[in-house]
Amino acid sequence: MNYLNGKDSVLDKSDIAQRRLVRQEPKGMIDPNGAGRRLRLARYEPHDDLRDLIEHFWIVEWKIEPGLIEEQRVLPYPNANLVFESGQSALFGPVRGAFIKRLSGSGRAVGVRLRIGSVRTYTDVPMARLVDTSVSPEALVGDLVDAEEVILSAGDDHAMIETVETLLRPRLRKLDATATWVDEMVRMIAADPRLLTVEHLAQRSGRTVRTLQRAFLAYVGLGPKWILRRFRLQEAAYRLAGREPLELVTLAYELGYCDQAHLARDFVRHIGQAPASYRRSQT
Known part of the structure; x- marks a missing residue:
């Protein structure tokens, strides 16, 4: 099944109608043909009032046959990403090499590609220290356990993204x-x-x-x-x-x-x- 375009995708017409999709192809996806069989990727633009903080949202879902482990390799953009995934949520800094995700079973991750420079407005940690590592995102989202549970259980793509935006909006700060x-x-x-x-x-x-x-x-x-x-x-x-x-x-x-x-x-x-x-x- 192709989870980028498959009929069983949880991305439905109501999601598309309520929020603009990112149309530009993701050039960082390695093996896009294989990725289409392994996972579903959807990307959405933020509402206008959050563009100072967010470049776009991305949602990845996968369903791997029992007993198999598949590897997805990504050549990331230089942005930091705020990622919500069960038990693994974090603020990830830029990655110098390839980012490798080993997929098994089924799961989903909701990500926020942050605008360049936006992390500096929320943390005193120098950006160079975030390269190739991750930190707790509580400066952005407050209580991480509650945030993760509420976001991932929100339902469809639109509901999850709306939940993230509601969480981030009170903390919005202007870029210098x-x-x-x-x-x-x-x-x-x-x-x-x-x-x-x-x-x-x-x-x-x-x-x-x-x-x-x-x-x-x-x-x-x-x-x-x-x-x-x-x-x-x-x-x-x-x-x-x-x-x-x-x-x-x-x-x-x-x-x-x-x-x-x-x-x-x-x-x-x-x-x-x-x-x-x-x-x-x-x-």
């Missing part, structure tokens, strides 16, 4: 000017694959390289060079999973790699297989 600017820079990198170097980004932003580095470390936890590399690797995986013909040499050049070998090394390290074999597995 630097956080807003860094968020705009990250969005610029994601939207323009021609941005390949920190120097190029500095020229586009009108700031110095050093200013970019300091601001990104403070509000993302990772430098602009890492973010540029993450987005171009996501783009490589996304295009290799597509049906359009392409040459690996050309792809490497377009994404700013020195040569095909550099792309291959980066790909194997994070995706777990060579670009050519990954493409064959998807097409």
Whole structure:
């Protein structure tokens, strides 16, 4: 059964009618063809009054045959995520490598991809300390046990998200000017694959390289060079999973790699297989 599009999905027409779906494809999903068999992914936009805090909501559900364990690999965006999952709810910082989730039985997780810079308004913990780790989200949601139970038992997608929004709305705080600017820079990198170097980004932003580095470390936890590399690797995986013909040499050049070998090394390290074999597995 395809849990991304299957008939048994709990995503129904009432959910779609009440809340806007995120239409842009998730480029961080590794093995999208296999993921469609393993799980259901739905993403929703927040209400307008919460856009200073939330980029979007995501809901994942899975149902694996008894006795089996399946692995889903994700190449995450540089945002922090507030995740509600039974017994595992947490505020997750950016992940430098691939995030690997081993799925068994059945379950669901409700996630909030937070806007870049928003975590800094709720905690004194430096963003760099949140990289590759997670912390209790009580600064955002209050009593975690109660929040988790209420959200996951709320019912359909719409009800769960409404519950999260109701929980977060009283704690909403305005992003400061630097956080807003860094968020705009990250969005610029994601939207323009021609941005390949920190120097190029500095020229586009009108700031110095050093200013970019300091601001990104403070509000993302990772430098602009890492973010540029993450987005171009996501783009490589996304295009290799597509049906359009392409040459690996050309792809490497377009994404700013020195040569095909550099792309291959980066790909194997994070995706777990060579670009050519990954493409064959998807097409």
